[in-house]
Amino acid sequence: MRTTLKVTLAAVALAGTLGSAQAGEKLKVGFIYVGPIGDHGWSYQHDQGRLAIEKALGEKVTTSYLEKVPEGADAERALERLARSGHKLIFATSFGYMDSVIKVAKRYPDVKFEHATGYKRAKNVSTYSARFYEGRYIIGKIAGKISKKGMAGYIASFPIPEVVRGINSFMLGAQSVNPDFKIKIVWVNSWYDPGKEADAAKVLIAQGADILTQHTDSAAPMQVAEEKGIKAFGQASDMIKFGPHAQLTAVIDNWAPYYIQRTKDVLAGTWKSKDTWGGLAAGMVKMAPYTNMPEEVKKMAQETEEAIRSGKLHPFTGPIYDQDGKLRVKEGAVMSDKELLGMNWYVRGITDKLPK
Amino acid sequence: MNGLEAFLLTVIAAATPLLLAAIGELVVERSGVLNLGVEGMMATGAIVAFAVALGTGSPLLGALAGAVAGAVVALPFVFLTQLLAANQVASGLALALFGLGLSGLIGEGFVGQPGVRLARLDIPGLSDLPLIGPVLFGHDVLVYLSFFMTAAVAWFLFRTRAGLVLRAVGMNHHAAHALGHPVRLVRTLAILFGGLMAGLAGAYLSVSYTPQWVEDMTAGRGWIALALVVFATWRPLRVLAGAYLFGAVWILGLHAQAAGYGLPPQFLSALPYLATIVALVLISRNRILTLMNTPAMIGQPFMPDR
Numbered sequence A: 001m002r003t004t005l006k007v008t009l010a011a012v013a014l015a016g017t018l019g020s021a022q023a024g025e026k027l028k029v030g031f032i033y034v035g036p037i038g039d040h041g042w043s044y045q046h047d048q049g050r051l052a053i054e055k056a057l058g059e060k061v062t063t064s065y066l067e068k069v070p071e072g073a074d075a076e077r078a079l080e081r082l083a084r085s086g087h088k089l090i091f092a093t094s095f096g097y098m099d100s101v102i103k104v105a106k107r108y109p110d111v112k113f114e115h116a117t118g119y120k121r122a123k124n125v126s127t128y129s130a131r132f133y134e135g136r137y138i139i140g141k142i143a144g145k146i147s148k149k150g151m152a153g154y155i156a157s158f159p160i161p162e163v164v165r166g167i168n169s170f171m172l173g174a175q176s177v178n179p180d181f182k183i184k185i186v187w188v189n190s191w192y193d194p195g196k197e198a199d200a201a202k203v204l205i206a207q208g209a210d211i212l213t214q215h216t217d218s219a220a221p222m223q224v225a226e227e228k229g230i231k232a233f234g235q236a237s238d239m240i241k242f243g244p245h246a247q248l249t250a251v252i253d254n255w256a257p258y259y260i261q262r263t264k265d266v267l268a269g270t271w272k273s274k275d276t277w278g279g280l281a282a283g284m285v286k287m288a289p290y291t292n293m294p295e296e297v298k299k300m301a302q303e304t305e306e307a308i309r310s311g312k313l314h315p316f317t318g319p320i321y322d323q324d325g326k327l328r329v330k331e332g333a334v335m336s337d338k339e340l341l342g343m344n345w346y347v348r349g350i351t352d353k354l355p356k
Numbered sequence B: 001m002n003g004l005e006a007f008l009l010t011v012i013a014a015a016t017p018l019l020l021a022a023i024g025e026l027v028v029e030r031s032g033v034l035n036l037g038v039e040g041m042m043a044t045g046a047i048v049a050f051a052v053a054l055g056t057g058s059p060l061l062g063a064l065a066g067a068v069a070g071a072v073v074a075l076p077f078v079f080l081t082q083l084l085a086a087n088q089v090a091s092g093l094a095l096a097l098f099g100l101g102l103s104g105l106i107g108e109g110f111v112g113q114p115g116v117r118l119a120r121l122d123i124p125g126l127s128d129l130p131l132i133g134p135v136l137f138g139h140d141v142l143v144y145l146s147f148f149m150t151a152a153v154a155w156f157l158f159r160t161r162a163g164l165v166l167r168a169v170g171m172n173h174h175a176a177h178a179l180g181h182p183v184r185l186v187r188t189l190a191i192l193f194g195g196l197m198a199g200l201a202g203a204y205l206s207v208s209y210t211p212q213w214v215e216d217m218t219a220g221r222g223w224i225a226l227a228l229v230v231f232a233t234w235r236p237l238r239v240l241a242g243a244y245l246f247g248a249v250w251i252l253g254l255h256a257q258a259a260g261y262g263l264p265p266q267f268l269s270a271l272p273y274l275a276t277i278v279a280l281v282l283i284s285r286n287r288i289l290t291l292m293n294t295p296a297m298i299g300q301p302f303m304p305d306r
Helices: A002-016 A042-057 A073-084 A095-107 A132-146 A161-177 A194-206 A220-228 A256-268 A295-310 A337-341 B003-030 B038-056 B059-073 B075-083 B088-110 B132-137 B141-159 B161-171 B173-178 B183-209 B221-231 B236-258 B265-283 B287-293
Strands: A027-032 A061-066 A089-092 A112-116 A125-130 A151-156 A182-187 A211-214 A231-236 A247-253 A275-278 A285-287 A327-329
Touching: A027 A042, A027 A073, A027 A256, A042 A061, A042 A231, A042 A247, A042 A256, A061 A073, A073 A089, A073 A095, A089 A095, A089 A256, A095 A112, A095 A125, A112 A256, A132 A161, A132 A211, A132 A231, A132 A247, A132 A285, A132 A295, A151 A161, A151 A194, A161 A182, A161 A337, A182 A194, A182 B236, A182 B265, A194 A211, A194 A220, A194 B003, A194 B183, A194 B236, A211 A220, A220 A231, B003 B038, B003 B132, B003 B141, B003 B161, B003 B183, B003 B221, B003 B236, B038 B059, B038 B088, B038 B183, B038 B221, B059 B075, B059 B088, B059 B141, B059 B183, B075 B088, B075 B183, B141 B161, B141 B183, B141 B236, B161 B173, B161 B183, B173 B183, B183 B221, B221 B236, B221 B265, B236 B265
Parallel strands: A027 A061, A027 A089, A089 A112, A112 A125, A125 A275, A151 A182, A151 A211, A211 A231, A231 A247
Antiparallel strands: A247 A285
């Protein structure tokens, strides 16, 4: 039912939302989002990036967007529509748009495409993503210090490398200050279901977690943490309003600097196809203010953030063992980006089995 | 708080929105109308309840407004299906889409704002009893209302004359019409009641379950409520049982994951649907009884001869 519903919704969106981007010589920049911009999570943060372009370059650029575009054939139509209506730079902001982007890009060689979190490129297709695991290492360290029971609850979405990498990074951070740290993971099989996320949070608390973190989009777990008087970390955007006493910090998706830069590149005629995977240093990952924690933990967090930003510290530095005790990264070595991108195993200390 | 208590409390929270919406839809379908727009009415109820609660500071007023909003968005459906005798499936789907879209439009300015939570009723003395206290007496008014409405609907349908008329309209509208019963009026009232209940279910999401608003926060619960009504063979107590069974298996699945039994989460996510269908099909094995409870006119438009 839901799939049909979404397809129909997208058709309605296609007919409706493509707004009035009629302006003389301005560069037209288009966006397609997988969710509604009202999700206050993934798509919302991309839209904040779009608004940042308008703010910074509004005199030379107009932007438009299509929201709730399902991955698959509909995405191709949406991209085609943007390309045909004169958009010269198009951001496709979900992994599943990958093949559609490549197809449409072939038909419109003079249009530049930017695809988030994918790995297929072409002469007029760039890819970009953010190293969220850097932020997750920091919150792991904070959790290791703050949790009295030494146990975190982790609300996860789908068992893909991006999410597994986040869990491992969090755990490595926590273990660096508390080697016996434990983690309980609940997969809600959704990026986005406030009710289910809240249920998962309650279940994790009932089973002994006294600190929560999530790789889903809604602020519902934060609200549960606030109500139950425990601590939690925000996801995608600053959630301090939902947990004024609960939020320790949040790992924020910050696409604005990248989006503005790429738009400038097109304006200047210097745009080239490339792959960007930026983290704290590039400003693509940002930490919300460190709150509700003792001064010394705050200091540790800031130092860790600085060390990662300056390149002195890489969260995935060996020795790293997987949960079966096999050595995956040798002492002193740093895991390559390729290995990071394909991560499908848990680090030592996680007792759960990774769902396949 | 011990484990069992926490478990029961989460089950009640998960089951309440399903029960509220399903009981409303049950009355609609008993009158012979299939309204597939539950999800849309819920979404509208959720945003209106959230906005009014935030604006007035009163979540109760919000819930009330959410219920009314659910009925108001059902009005075009009434117009289409009762006055123009349009296809109910198409009109219902349109209502589902319309409600979701409308909620997104109204809600644009409310993204990222924490809402106001409906207060829990505290009965001094009783609420402090171990286990029974919080499980029986520590909820907000919507939870009690969901039980009350289930009982009230059961009583209305099977113990009152008006209920008999409503069922007759759903069973055979020509016969009911020949006897002088106002078929379209009965159905209109039933649809509006369904809208009120779906609106309340949405309100429960945005002022109690998770006091915030995000687009699509209903996340398919309207469709689950629709399915519950059918699998419960249009009987109120079975809808209640189905909603709670669904909630219980849903929460158990999360518990099993957190405990690390190694069961695949995809399977656990599908289990509530599976378990509810199997259970309700098993208790509905008696074909004759099922046929007796199936509103024969469901989905068929009615136009009185002029």
